[in-house]
Amino acid sequence: MISRFIYRYIFKRTSSFVLSIVIASVFFERAYDHACENIFEWINKGRLWTHIKHKYENTSKMIHQHDVKKNTSNLEKASNKDKDAKKD
Numbered sequence: 001m002i003s004r005f006i007y008r009y010i011f012k013r014t015s016s017f018v019l020s021i022v023i024a025s026v027f028f029e030r031a032y033d034h035a036c037e038n039i040f041e042w043i044n045k046g047r048l049w050t051h052i053k054h055k056y057e058n059t060s061k062m063i064h065q066h067d068v069k070k071n072t073s074n075l076e077k078a079s080n081k082d083k084d085a086k087k088d
Contacts, residue, residue, distance in 0.1 A: 010020045045051065 011017055
């Protein structure tokens with residue numbers, strides 16, 4: 001029964017056979033890629049950027065905020081000195 005179905009709808013015509021090969025190849029490629037990606041992440045757990053970026057993003061934001069505050073205070077001091085110099 002199933003062999004008759006496979007022959008009639010897949011193997012009988014070349015066009016349907018090629019189409020079934022293409023469709024099967026696409027699904028196999030997607031499944032294989034997904035499996036390899038999961039294995040790679042499992043082996044390298046804790047070493048990939050997606051796993052450790054939270055450690056560095058927060059500190060970089062804090063450092064950036066500190067630098068902005070520092071630069072802003074330096075600019076304010078410089079502008080105050082310029083104002084004092086103009087008054088004299």
